[in-house]
Amino acid sequence: MPFTPAHQPPGQPTPLGWHFAFVGKDLLLPDNGSETLSLPPGAALMAPVETCHYLGRLDEHDCWACVLDEPPAGWRGVNLRAAMMQLPAPLSAVAGRAAQVLEWDRTHRFCGVCATPTVRQAHERSRHCPACGHTVYPRISPAMMALVWRPGELLLARAPHFIPGMYSALAGFVEPGETLEDCVAREVAEEVGVRVKNLRYFGSQSWPFPHSLMVAFTAEWDGGEIVRQPEEIEDAGWYPFDALPGIPPLFSISGYLIRHAVETLPRQAA
The missing domain is CATH 3.90.79 (Nucleoside Triphosphate Pyrophosphohydrolase)
Incomplete structure (x- = not known):
């Protein structure tokens, strides 16, 4: 279709x-x-x-x-x-x-600059302010997702809002001035306290909750012990490929990312 x-x-x-x-x-x-x-x-x-x-x-x-x-x-x-x-x-x-x-x-019914009611445009998907000329377009918020791995194990975590028993890859929004690579390194360090290397792009998914673009990577562990960020991470740990906790369904890119990693990443240390 x-x-x-x-x-x-x-x-x-x-x-x-x-x-x-x-x-x-x-x-x-x-x-x-x-x-x-x-x-x-x-x-x-x-x-x-x-x-x-x-x-x-x-x-x-x-x-x-x-x-x-x-x-x-x-x-x-x-x-x-x-x-x-x-x-x-x-x-x-x-x-x-x-x-x-x-x-x-x-x-965006009202202008964020001068509060005048905005008008939908016919020639493009935008809303225009007739008073000050400010134009707004549909907002997209880029967010990274990083599945941290070491041979035979994945680092999975759960946030407080997850359904009971569900674990997933780490994720967070890109900040102003950041590259996606910078965001991965920062978010992983902030949320679980470890360092990563060898980022590999996996794929992306539009995520309408409310307007995100999820950009998914795998990232190899480069040192450090797990130290949770209490406000963001309820639990986190290393899980063997054959003993994973509950993971997201294939509906989300995280579900694809984790299953693909289990099939393709090294299972034993070199």
């Missing part, structure tokens, strides 16, 4: 469209358990035009993001994270995009 992004709707809409409708932070899904979000043009769950955003085309069907006050009959609100885990990967990805566009629009 190829997706072609766009910000302007076509002159001729497709007969059916994907409509990613939200009530608050919840994505609306059909109450009958179906995974389809296809609706005829004009049946966008009766969303006001000013709350709808065109996203592009998925598998030759127009995609829209919109906001409603309450779920219509036959639909139910589902927490976005849970909904994305239920949907096929292409729909999940566009649902995440829809959530980020709507959150950007919601939080």
Whole structure:
């Protein structure tokens, strides 16, 4: 299901469209358990035009993001994270995009410079201040993820907000003036007190909670003992490849990263 992004709707809409409708932070899904979000043009769950955003085309069907006050009959609100885990990967990805566009629009209704109401632009995805000329675009916050390893073991940690028993790679937001490599070294040192070397890029994932871009690396341990940052890390330790604790599902890049590491990294010291 190829997706072609766009910000302007076509002159001729497709007969059916994907409509990613939200009530608050919840994505609306059909109450009958179906995974389809296809609706005829004009049946966008009766969303006001000013709350709808065109996203592009998925598998030759127009995609829209919109906001409603309450779920219509036959639909139910589902927490976005849970909904994305239920949907096929292409729909999940566009649902995440829809959530980020709507959150950007919601939080930039007024100019951050002079407080004047902003106006949506037709030629690009932006909001413009008619008073001072300030323009805002959808916000993306880069964050690194680092899976620290030594032969046969992975350093996994859990934050206080994780579900019980869940451990993952280390992660943190990039600070102004930092490279991704600088961020990895700083965050690992801050959160667990160890040094790393030999960073290897693994992949990235858009993470709409609320507007992150997760950039994942593996990083080889270069010394130091684990010392937790109490405010950020509830527990951390070295785990053998064949005795890992609970890890994230494949829905998140951390799940892929950890499983790929187990399959590819050295299992014994040289």
